Amino acid sequence: MSPSLQDEVSSQEHSQDASHYPVDEKKAPVDVGTEAGNFESGEEEEESIHHPADKDDILTHTLHLQDDPTLSSLTFRTWFLGIGLAVFGGTISSIYYFKPQTVVVSTVFVAVIAYLMGEGMAMVIPRKGAIGRWLNPHPFNIKEHLAIIVMANSASTAALGIELLAVERLYYDAKLNGALSIFLLFSSQMLGYGLGGLMRKTLVYPKNMLWPSNIPVNNMLETLHRPRAETRKPLKVFGFVFTAIFLWEIVPEWIMPILTGVSIFCLANQKSAVFTNVFGGASGNEGLGLFSFCFDWDYISGGYSPLYYPMESLISQGVGVILCIVVFSGVYYGNIWNAQNFPFLSQVLFSENATMADQLQWNQTLVIGADNRIDKEALALVGLPSFAATYAVNILVSNMSISAGIVHMLLWNWNDMQAALSAFYPSNLKRKFNPKNWNLTFWKSEATVEPNEENYDPHYKLMMSYKPVPNWWYSLVLVLSVVIGLICLYKGDSTLPWWGFLVSCLVAWVFLLIFGAMQAVTGIAFIIQPIVQLIGGYIQPGNPVANMYFCLYGYNSVTQGALLCTDLKLAQYGHLAPRVTFTMQMIGTLVGAIFNYIMMNSIVTNQREILLSVEGTNIWSGQQPQQYNTLSVAWGGLAHELFSVGGRYEWCSLAIIVGFFAPLPFWLIHKKFPSLGMNNVNTSVMIYYVSYLCVGINSSVMMFFLLGFASQWYLRRYHPNLFIKYNYLVSAALDGGTSVIVFIMSFALFGAAGNAVSFPIYWGNNSNGNYDLCLYTD
Known part of the structure; x- marks a missing residue:
């Protein structure tokens, strides 16, 4: 245990008989505002809530503003359950990654299981004697619970790196050794953590950065404890x-x-x-x-429960979905891009020269040479690939929403973002490069920085009672990730040059700032993979493998940075010591990456033929690595041919320019007529949802x-x-009960542990066709 963590532990009081919220005046909780959850309140509480749409109501009524710094978070239970659930999360997330239906390990599911197991350990383990005081020093408390959740969460999202490793083995007959593979996963995960940690003042501390998905979890934890x-x-x-x-x-x-x-x-x-x-x-x-x-x-x-999305986000999503139905129908039945030659909804590449249904898929094996680059002669023979028209629309509006998102955040959330951007102002850069100012202030603790009471989350004030995480911790994580990443690139023959890697890191920084803030405000995690692969495709044309590595660091780092910020806000709402949060995240990520690799290696080895097949089985499917490979070929290998001006899908690139102007009319109308509520319309979210129905169950x-x-x-x-x-x-x-029963049924009925148990076919279970009894179409 590091000295700083030892200080954290020693500063906490361990009482065998401590309750979750002690009433001893000497150990009175810190209270800086309205206590949430007065479930016996009546008219007085009703009168206190004047603006139910205000974020302050969420932060001060739904979540409590009371903390007890003496509660211990680092106990035997924390380490035992945290590491155990991290192993479970890393394993099951890899299994789920290769399933026919995309499934995620829900935070609520982790929270419920951790609570049941924590309370069980507190009840079963004796509390007497030296061993009892060590194993079971006090009742299971909310700080332990939250620390376990943070560690398990960090391991429960499959690293994008396993997708790259799977694609290389399945489609390029390339296999990195175990040590190099794990270090690749480490560097790609931790790069995002380093970036996200250095953006805490922008993405975590402000009250406008709500991170709505955390609110049900924190609310549940408060209720349980x-x-x-x-x-x-x-x-x-x-x-x-x-x-x-x-x-x-x-x-x-x-x-x-x-x-x-x-x-x-x-x-x-x-x-x-x-x-x-x-x-x-x-x-x-x-x-x-x-x-x-x-x-x-x-x-x-x-x-992603509909009950926690802010109203403005729901409005923008709803408008986008309505437009999606109109656009998809118009594009397909208008036969744009020869839409009716291909399926209505699909994500794979098709051959423009195909005449038979079984020949529709484009043959990339013939086009990609032994050096993993596009063979121009073979390409001329086979022809350029085509997308299903609805998937082309998805690429187009995804790129358009990204540029719209940048402008939207600059127009509406400039005050929240300038803390991160101010470091790059010429005056600040000049000051930092002046030797006279090299007093190492960057590396000092942030404990002396008082929060801005108007713009900062009121829960952040409670966090001032704890030792903060110095910036140099996250900076060290970032530097080590970059160094290890460069070593992995060259040792693994990635074909991505060092400067391309640094460009991907810069792309990750910009997009994390913009779309991390977007997710924090709206609750929507944008999929920015297409534009990252577009950038990689144009700086390294004709090189699909280099594009995969560019995407790994340019896109996965954004995802990981957002996950870190999500958990940092979760910990801030729950008032978990920052250094404990940092430790839980780092250990959880390392454990998760190791077990991600172990399971990926086993599944790809034993299920190779199934993962390469189009249909897969009811147990295993290669749908996600297939899609990753498809996009890397299209963007990395054929960006100029498909997406440049004059290409078949030129508007997929030109839409980026259009997106920069999309938010302006709504912003100008709001400035002129503020009562119309144009501030509730998030243009980038609305555009993003114009292609929301391109895949899956709708x-x-x-x-x-x-x-x-x-x-x-x-x-x-x-x-x-x-x-x-x-x-x-x-x-x-709702999320917790659903997660538990679906997990049980996955192993008991759906074949995750062997053969599936099918319910008899009848009108309510039309498993031989579409479940809603619509006409089955290929």
Whole structure:
């Protein structure tokens, strides 16, 4: 244990009989504002909530502003459960990565399992004697719980590096040795952590950086760890909702899958391909799901509950989805890009010269030479590849939303972002390069920096009681990641030069700043992979392998930086000591990367043929590495031919320019007519959702918005007390109960541990076609 962590431990009081929130005056919790969760409140609380749409209500009513710094977070339980769940998260996230349906390890699921196991250890392990005092010093508390969640979260997202390693083995017959592979994963993960940690003042501390996905988790933790006398009613609500959804999910997931998407239009006409494309959506890549009703919370939420998205975000998403249906239908039935020659929804490359359905896929093996570069002669023979038109639209609007997002954040959130940008002002750069100013202030602790009470999250004030993480910790992580990354690139024959790697790091820094802030404000994690691969494709043309490595560091680092900031905000809301958070994140990431690699190596070795097949099986699928390979070939190998001016998909690149101007009309209208509410329209989110329905199961979209608006508009506006007390608690219970039962069914029924157990086929389980009984189309 490092000296700083030892100081952290020694500063905490370990009392065998300490309760979760001690009432001893000598150990009184620090209180800097309204205490959340007064579940017995009446008219006085109702009067105190004047603006239910204000972020301050979330930060001061839904989440408590009370902390007890004496609660111990680093105990035997923390290390045992944290490392154990990190091993589980790293293993299961790799397994899920190679599944037919994309699944994520939910934070709520981790939180529920950690709570059950932590309380179980506190009850079972003796508390007497020296060993008892070490293993079970006090009741399981919220700080231990939060530390375990942070460690497990850090390991529970599959590293993009395993995708690159899988693609190299599957498509290029290249295999890095084990040590080099693990260091590659380490460097790509930690690079994002270093960048994200140095952006804390911009992406974590301000109150506008809400990170909405954390609120249900923190709200649930507070409820679980308050004294039972205060939380009897909310715990009953949580338990009832958790149990109800746990039992209910068996029905739509296994017994009656038609409930995944009930389409009145498809039931009325089961012989129309048009109806399937527009109204179907209960099966993967089936249709757009217009007017379908979904009763499966697993698909409605998917780990991103509609109950926690801010209202302005829901509005922008809803407008985007409506436009998506219009644009997709217009492009396909207008036969733009020869759309009707290919499937309505698909993500693979197709041959423009194909005449038979079984010859549609483009043959990359013939075009990519032994040096992993594009063979121009073979390309002339085979021809350029084509996309399904809807997937081309996805690339186009993704790029457009990225440039729109940059302008949107500069227009609407400039005050929040200038803390990160100010370091690059000429005056500051001049001062930093002046030897007279080299007093190492950069490396000093931030403890002397007082928070801005107007712009900073009120929970940050409570964090001033703890030793902060110095900037040099994150700087060291960043420097080591860059050095290790460069070694891996050259030892692994990546074909990406050192300067290309540094450009990818710069791209990651810019995009993390912009889209990390976007995710913090809206709750939406943008997929910026296309534009990162576009940049890599133009600086290294005709080189798909180099493009994969460029994307690894330019895109994965953004994802990892956002994950770090998410957990930093989770810890800030829960008042976990910053140095404990840092340690949990670093150890969790290292453990997760190791087990990511172990499972990837095993699966790719044993399931190679299945992963290379188009269909896969009901247990294994190579859909994600296939998509990664496809984009690397298109962008890295053929960017000039496909996407430059004059190319078939030139507007996929030109859309970037259009995106820079998209937010301006809404901003100008708001300046002239502020009462119109144009500030609630996030142009980049709206554009991003214009292609939202390009993949997967879409029958859940209508229910997502119905429930989201019911929560964030009706309940929040007309019943603010109910909203504050129960909205995020119910959201956590729904996600938690669903995650637990889906995990159990994955192994017991769906074949994760062997053969699947199928429910008998009948009208409610049309497993031989589309579950919503729409016409089945290839």
